Amino acid sequence: MKVYKISVLGPQGSGKGTQSALLTSKLNIPAISMGQLFRDEVEQKGKYADEVEKIMNKGEMVPERISKVLLVNRLSRDDVKNGYIIDGFPRNMEQYEYFHRDIDEFTHVIVINLSDEKAIERISGRRICSECGKVYHMVYYPPQYDEICDECGKKLEIRDDDKPEVIKRRLEVYHTYTEPVIEKYREEGILYEVDGDQSIEDVHRDIMKIFTD
Numbered sequence: 001m002k003v004y005k006i007s008v009l010g011p012q013g014s015g016k017g018t019q020s021a022l023l024t025s026k027l028n029i030p031a032i033s034m035g036q037l038f039r040d041e042v043e044q045k046g047k048y049a050d051e052v053e054k055i056m057n058k059g060e061m062v063p064e065r066i067s068k069v070l071l072v073n074r075l076s077r078d079d080v081k082n083g084y085i086i087d088g089f090p091r092n093m094e095q096y097e098y099f100h101r102d103i104d105e106f107t108h109v110i111v112i113n114l115s116d117e118k119a120i121e122r123i124s125g126r127r128i129c130s131e132c133g134k135v136y137h138m139v140y141y142p143p144q145y146d147e148i149c150d151e152c153g154k155k156l157e158i159r160d161d162d163k164p165e166v167i168k169r170r171l172e173v174y175h176t177y178t179e180p181v182i183e184k185y186r187e188e189g190i191l192y193e194v195d196g197d198q199s200i201e202d203v204h205r206d207i208m209k210i211f212t213d
């Protein structure tokens with residue numbers, strides 16, 4: 001059996017989490033998301049919970065000493081022995097360096113490209129119901145009545161993470177810190193680029209072409 005160790009990169013809003021989830025069921029290997037590792041740490045009230053929560057609310061980077069520990073712990077579990085898909089990592093050169101020095105190597109790096117304009121349009125349309133947790137999008141999946149939850153009639157809210165100033169800051173971080181990492185993988189010849197400005201199904205189809213050899 002072929003072992004795939006895959007990194008999926010792309011700006012916030014590119015759908016890399018969704019695509020990783022689709023790919024995980026096709027390749028039958030687990031998907032790991034740094035964002036999810038951070039959220040789990042907060043929800044499970046782990047050692048770094050307070051620190052991680054504050055940083056995420058500001059749209060800033062979680063420090064490497066924390067990312068590294070959370071990732072090493074995750075990759076020490078049995079379920080990754082046949083490979084894994086990791087989404088949103090490495091997002092800067094420091095992570096790239098320590099990952100390849102101390103942890104592992106990738107077989108494929110997929111980058112889902114999306115313009116800033118499209119990313120902002122996608123993310124800023126998101127709304128959530130604080131009552132039932134249902135998620136909407138004002139363009140792609142709107143509620144029946146203006147910003148009101150279909151289920152419980154409560155006014156929908158924008159998550160702190162989805163506010164325009166936080167999104168813009170994240171996109172800047174992506175251009176400054178993640179794009180140099182992408183260039184490294186391009187030089188190494190393991191980079192596969194996919195156009196993210198398509199439907200979920202079409203992006204998935206393009207990604208699957210990489211693995212039909």
Ligand SMILES: [Zn+2]
Pocket residue numbers: 129130131132133134149150151152153154
């Ligand atoms: Zn609701």
